Amino acid sequence: MKIDGSCHCGSIRYEAEVDPARVYICHCTDCQSITGSAFRWAVSVAEDDFTILSGKPKTYLKTSDGGATSHQLFCPDCASPLYAYSETEGPRFFNLRVGTARQRADLTPKSQYWCRSSQNWIDILGATKGHDTQ
Ligand SMILES: [Zn+2]
Ligand SMILES: [Zn+2]
Numbered sequence: 196m197k198i199d200g201s202c203h204c205g206s207i208r209y210e211a212e213v214d215p216a217r218v219y220i221c222h223c224t225d226c227q228s229i230t231g232s233a234f235r236w237a238v239s240v241a242e243d244d245f246t247i248l249s250g251k252p253k254t255y256l257k258t259s260d261g262g263a264t265s266h267q268l269f270c271p272d273c274a275s276p277l278y279a280y281s282e283t284e285g286p287r288f289f290n291l292r293v294g295t296a297r298q299r300a301d302l303t304p305k306s307q308y309w310c311r312s313s314q315n316w317i318d319i320l321g322a323t324k325g326h327d328t329q
Contacts, residue, residue, distance in 0.1 A: 199297055215301065
């Protein structure tokens with residue numbers, strides 16, 4: 196599926212070819228602190244299927260508890276997280292942040308990771324009071 200997107204301020208724009216079956220959310224504590232939210236929503240995409248159309252993201256190097264380094268790319272102007280990748284041999288995969296994609300409504304998560312650190316209100320979210328706008 197062809198998608199395109201941008202950071203919130205619009206200075207960084209991209210397009211990608213993604214498989215909707217590879218959309219996931221991650222409840223790990225690193226994703227919680229980097230997103231400032233309860234979980235990360237992402238889709239894994241081959242490096243060759245991802246193109247930056249404009250702008251230049253900034254990189255934050257994250258080191259995991261196990262010592263692995265990942266490159267976390269974000270917009271230096273508006274701070275939107277855009278994608279991340281790990282140092283690996285062979286072809287790279289980018290974990291694209293789905294909230295930046297124009298087609299995000301069609302990219303429903305198919306799997307969840309690090310459920311052991313998920314917030315305990317996730318399963319009751321549908322029962323909380325909703326407002327159509329702020
Ligand atoms: Zn931006
Ligand atoms: Zn995570």
